[in-house]
Amino acid sequence: MEERTIQVNHCSTRKEKPKSDQLQFGRIFTDHMFVMDFTDPLGWHDARIVPYQPLTIDPSAMIFHYGQSVFEGLKAYLSPDGDAQLFRPEKNLQRLNQSNERLCIPQINEEFALGAIKKLVELEKDWIPGSEGTSLYIRPFIISTEPYLGVAPSRRYKFIVILSPVGAYYKEGINPVKIAVENKYVRAVSGGTGEAKTGGNYASSLKAQEMVAGSGYAQVLWLDGVERKYIEEVGSMNVFFKINGEVITPVLNGSILEGVTRNSVLQLLKHWEIPVTERKISMEELRQANKDGLLEEAFGTGTAAVISPIGQLTWNGQHIYINDGKTGEIAKRLYDTMTGIQYGMLEDPFNWIEKVKEKSNSVF
Structure with a gap:
């Protein structure tokens, strides 16, 4: 029963x-x-x-x-x-x-x-x-x-x-954070528990986070657990990159947690008719895009922080600076829209808001 x-x-x-x-x-x-x-x-x-x-x-x-x-x-x-x-x-x-x-x-x-x-x-x-x-x-x-x-x-x-x-989850708020790309440890692999929200996933991430926290990094960027080259998540958030006008986020592959905020961001971008793609993206592709001047924005998404802009990535000793360390236009628009809907200050065209109303009794 x-x-x-x-x-x-x-x-x-x-x-x-x-x-x-x-x-x-x-x-x-x-x-x-x-x-x-x-x-x-x-x-x-x-x-x-x-x-x-x-x-x-x-x-x-x-x-x-x-x-x-x-x-x-x-x-x-x-x-x-x-x-x-x-x-x-x-x-x-x-x-x-x-x-x-x-x-x-x-x-x-x-x-x-x-x-x-x-x-x-x-x-x-x-x-x-x-x-x-x-x-x-x-x-x-x-x-x-x-x-x-x-x-x-x-x-x-x-x-x-x-x-x-x-x-606020991060003391930086909507200001960009520094992220270290993790090469030694992995968060999860396809077939494991990466797409489930279970405590062990977070326990196994602590070591990498501890190693970079003293150097001023807010989180680590996780790479895939097999080839160690494809981007998966950033800390406890999903991650997005704007490259040459297109927003790209790693495709769900069995090791990435499907975030509610991630799903909401995808819907908003499509609603605004901003090109957005879910696909595999490597750190080498990201580095090259930055070298060519095409990497325009990067940000994490999650319930706790909503939108967390990324101003710098450090990978194999190389510093990748994004948008001059400033919050990007897309990240700011997403943050303002998401929080505006959440706090009831903007129209909710997707019917995302669920009102909390007192019941007359305890039967549902």
């Missing part, structure tokens, strides 16, 4: 809310969280909103030993009329189930999960910061909890949603 009601247990004391200018990404969490359990053969059950609290899990729980987990990231925004709204949340939940499929985790009911997220956000609406560039970050995740030291899919799971008021 699958639970169709959500029990709400309100916290007895409220946390002090941070000032908007003191927000750091992912450091502060709201008063409540959503939790739902899975047990075999019962299925998903016991959906509830409870006070934010530590979890009590057996030391032999399979999550600690075999890494069976998936997660998502989306945001709630405050519109000028005071409404809380989400940006394409159905895409995040579709991707969560795609990750579940790869990690052998039971599928969730996407409609019910969206209703749960809306209910939690509505309850915590006064946690959504109102200053420019701020939002309420939403982190749904699933972990395996069966106490068993055996390499097999777990028979118990927890689906949890937590919320965090956030400011």
Whole structure:
């Protein structure tokens, strides 16, 4: 069976809310969280909103030993009329189930999960910061909890949603960042878990990031894991390049995570009739385009930063400077349009916005 009601247990004391200018990404969490359990053969059950609290899990729980987990990231925004709204949340939940499929985790009911997220956000609406560039970050995740030291899919799971008021992901904001091209380590290969949003992908990326952070680089640019020459992702974001008037992004190949922001950017560019192509692109092609004066812009896309312009790439000791280290016209237009739609300040021609409205009861 699958639970169709959500029990709400309100916290007895409220946390002090941070000032908007003191927000750091992912450091502060709201008063409540959503939790739902899975047990075999019962299925998903016991959906509830409870006070934010530590979890009590057996030391032999399979999550600690075999890494069976998936997660998502989306945001709630405050519109000028005071409404809380989400940006394409159905895409995040579709991707969560795609990750579940790869990690052998039971599928969730996407409609019910969206209703749960809306209910939690509505309850915590006064946690959504109102200053420019701020939002309420939403982190749904699933972990395996069966106490068993055996390499097999777990028979118990927890689906949890937590919320965090956030400011800008990068302190640079919409200003260009420096990126180091990674040659030694790889993020993923086709057939692995690269196209799933699972914690192990991020754990394996930390070493390369740590090695370049001290030199002023914001992230690393990942190359393919076989030939080590084709561009895949930049840090935790998808990546785009404008070359001679055409915008190019690496084609999804089984090792690249399909970003919701990536998909939105593709739709916007096509809507504006700007040439855009999904294909393989090598670092050598990018270097040559820069040498020929044809590399006009580069930027990363993701939920956390939305659009992050790239002003410099460093590859094999060579510095590739892009657009004189300035934010490009396309990146700025994309950022302004995306955030304008997200915050309800611009028209939404794609019906991307999902309003958060309080339900009369807890049945969805």
